[in-house]
Amino acid sequence: MKAVSAGCLEIHYHEVGPEHGDPVIMLHGFPYDAHAYDAVSADLAGRGFRCLVPYLRGYGPTRFLSSETMRSGQQAALGADLLAFMDALGIKRALLGGYDWGGRAACIVAALWPERVRGLVSCGQGYNIQDIANARQPAPPVKEARYWYMYYFHTERGRFGLTQNRHDLCRYIWSLWSPSWRFDDATWAATALSFENPDFVEIVLHSYRHRFGGISGDPSYDEIEERLSAQPDISVPCIVLQGRDDGVDPPVEQDSDRAHYTGFYERRIIDGAGHNLPQEAPEAFAAAMVKLAGAQ
Template sequence: MSDQINTRRRRLLGTTVAGIGLMELGLSGFANAQTSGTKTGGRVASFDTIKQINAGTLNIGYAEAGPQNGPVVILLHGWPYDIYSFAEVAPLLAAAGYRVIMPYLRGYGSTRFLSADTPRNGQQAVIAVDIIALMDALKIDKAVLGGFDWGARTVDIIAALWPERVKALVSVSGYLIGSQQANRAPLPPKAEFAWWYQFYFATERGYAGYDANRHDFNKLIWQLASPKWNFDDATFDRTAESFANPDHVAIVIDNYRWRLGLSRGEAKYDEIEKRLAAAPTISVPTITMEGDSNGAPHPDPSAYAKKFTGKYAHRNIGGGIGHNLPQEAPKAFADAIIDVARF
């Protein structure tokens, strides 16, 4: 049974949906405001109610918006981001009648492990299993899934292996399912250079450095991944609170070490990883997206188009949009969710 934890209560600073009554939309726990676009002094709003529910090995924290009886959309963030990547997407979808669920992934925000003995595992399969467990706990049979970065990889995996749980899919940067075997192949020098932090995390110095400097480290990643996004300090600091999770560093380090084969993962997920290593196709209706200024490593859309065998479209988003596409271009992302649900 879920319960509510009233946290981070702040003043409601405005809304992006003029004329819409938040209470009528079931958004009483949600506040949204445009940021100023400056480097300092910006005012941002907060999800003032975070719900918690036991799901699998976790107690998952999540924000929710929209009518309880609306069709469900689940939105997944990546690293180093959190649920606030969808702060301006959520009211747009809620206004269209959707029930929007935005969970903190393991290692972020208020999500916690139920047992101290559970491995702090960050491999790709386990994050997908977490979301299936969340859907089961919330009694959600099927949903539209959307995500970017780790979130895009996770929704890809669920759509590939559990298509019966997915009505439709929006995946930023397209098909991101990988494998340890595929990652053994070296990349061209420029591509390897783009993964500098992955190699840093492979060392104990990197583990200690990330632990000690996670705020500044992640702010640097935001700047590199979205070089034209003029986010302000308040916007970053709002998300940076989620990095204080006691398992955050362990999960992030394990995620990147697993990719290089430096962390084995858990044996109980071997069969799932074996299926993922075969690069399964995705048959559910899908829209993939890419910003024109994504500074993070990402595949070219032509490299993955054939992995989507159902109704499919790709959208390039212009205007200096970087890696955190939902937060940088919320209307474009919300439109994709609404459109793909109608495919």
């Protein structure tokens, strides 16, 4: 475990692989943590890559530097954290990979600062930048039903539920979103520790309330949010991975994300994997990253 001061955070992260290897930054989502990439990192490090896997704000040992900083979980904050992490480590350009919240951070940096990104592996939602201006438009009922947890977190009952029952709630979400993943108690316990972060509840609640336009974000990220409201295209090479068994964001036949990518693009649907794709199918994730590295 290492740590670095980056922007408003002290970001803790795992690093494996040769110090001068090609940098690969991989980011987890909710409700997971950096352990999602243990197997991927071991694979890529063995191939000579320098793998860096940070804990997002509100997770694990990552902490805010000031008690005065707003505990925002908005998308712009996640993107800014990733850029600050790269700056703090002196990484001018890297391969990025992520899913869920982490995939959003990676997509944001790829879209707004493409000169910093060699390639992108995006899991689940391939184009993972929120269209907050249109967030109040309802989705088909079957999709709305899968978003029950988002609506739950809009309520004070949801706040108390996440505070008091975070472990049971998050483990239940794991089982719903990855129905074919047979994780053991040790795997769960290694990640569950990350939900004890003192800012976990506030960050999660803000993330899901902000994305629907119901509450304000941190004003320091207004400029980034304004740029994201244009739904910018992504020009860097990208491979999208989608788990066929994803219980919250299952792949569909029509690839509507393709229109947002102006460079090399490929979509792969992975059998036997759900939402936590890097941990469920590490070989597929590592293979996608290797292909992007070789395509430079």
